[in-house]
Amino acid sequence: xxxxxxxxxxxxxxxxxxxxxxxxxxxxxxxxxxxxxxxxxxxxxxxxxxxxxxxxxxxxxxxxxxxxxxxxxxxxxxxxxxxxxxxxxxxxxxxxxxxxxxxxxxxxxxxxxxxxxxxxxxxxxxxxxxxxxxxxxxxxxxxxxxxxxxxxxxxxxxxxxxxxxxxxxxxxxxxxxxxxxxxxxxxxxxxxxxxxxxxxxxxxxxxxxxxxxxxx
Ligand SMILES: Cc1cc2nc3c(=O)[nH]c(=O)nc-3n(C[C@H](O)[C@H](O)[C@H](O)COP(=O)(O)O)c2cc1C
Numbered sequence: 001x002x003x004x005x006x007x008x009x010x011x012x013x014x015x016x017x018x019x020x021x022x023x024x025x026x027x028x029x030x031x032x033x034x035x036x037x038x039x040x041x042x043x044x045x046x047x048x049x050x051x052x053x054x055x056x057x058x059x060x061x062x063x064x065x066x067x068x069x070x071x072x073x074x075x076x077x078x079x080x081x082x083x084x085x086x087x088x089x090x091x092x093x094x095x096x097x098x099x100x101x102x103x104x105x106x107x108x109x110x111x112x113x114x115x116x117x118x119x120x121x122x123x124x125x126x127x128x129x130x131x132x133x134x135x136x137x138x139x140x141x142x143x144x145x146x147x148x149x150x151x152x153x154x155x156x157x158x159x160x161x162x163x164x165x166x167x168x169x170x171x172x173x174x175x176x177x178x179x180x181x182x183x184x185x186x187x188x189x190x191x192x193x194x195x196x197x198x199x200x201x202x203x204x205x206x207x208x209x210x211x212x213x214x215x216x
Contacts, residue, residue: 001216002036003028008093008104009043009143016143016182016196018043020203021092022125024139027207028088029098031162032214038082046103047110048194076110083111083172087216088137095144099160101103133173137210140165140179141203145186147195152207 005025009015025037054076057069065073083089093104100108101125114120118129142161144185148154149162169177184192 001032001087001195001214002038002085003088004038004040004082005190006040006089006091006093006107008091008101008103008107010081010101010103011094012044014201015094016041016185017092017093017094018143020143020180020199021090023200023202024141024207027204028211031208033056038086040107041205042103042107043101047079047106050109058115058134062115063109064174076113076116077194079111080113080116080178083117083136084133086136087214088139088210089172089174090139090141090167092141093165094163095142095149095159095161098158102163108168111170117173118171131170131171131173135175136173137176138165138169138172138174139206139210140177141181141199142179143182143185146186147183147187147191150181178210182208 003025005021007015007018007021009017013020022190029035029037051072053069054072057065058070060066060069061167091104093100101107111117118146119131121130122127122128124130140162144161146155149156149159153159164183166177180199180202182192183195183212
């Protein structure tokens, strides 16, 4: 089985989310050494933004696309193929400006594509979009500088990261989701230390549990 490991932090050193996703993958491989890990580092190598030409290429029938249009969609094809092959997607991402990093949004925009990852049919009434893919597990590992972003927290209304990922993940065929969060990074106090320690141990436990339950 294949696990897709995505990191979105622009930081390469001292990144909390890279440490968490790395720990998840290391624990997974200790349990299931034969599994394939595909790495997609959007923090280091941000995908290009979609353009007018990209949208036109998407909506052109596949057998009518020009060579130039195929070239425009080549990165999207590659990223989608990685998602199609993955049973588990592990996503390490920071909160930037109360939402996801632009690099991660660029990745989602390249991957959520009509006719490839979702279908559109007005016969379905007010909800015309449906995912084409199915049965994927998403593990989201986030870090935030402030705190109180979880349900009932003082900044719940400012959390445009977790809900956004959850809404889009549906169109990647995600049917099982888990998320672990570090908070207080900017305070660098005991609250942060405890939040990080809990996230680190929860990440290892989750990786062990999912790997043990993995049937393929
Ligand atoms: C450009 C930028 C924007 C940020 N915006 C927010 C924010 O809106 N809210 C917040 O709580 N933390 C914010 N932070 C703090 C990060 O979420 C925090 O440092 C986190 O640990 C980054 O993840 P990393 O350690 O994996 O790089 C921001 C950090 C950066 C660099």
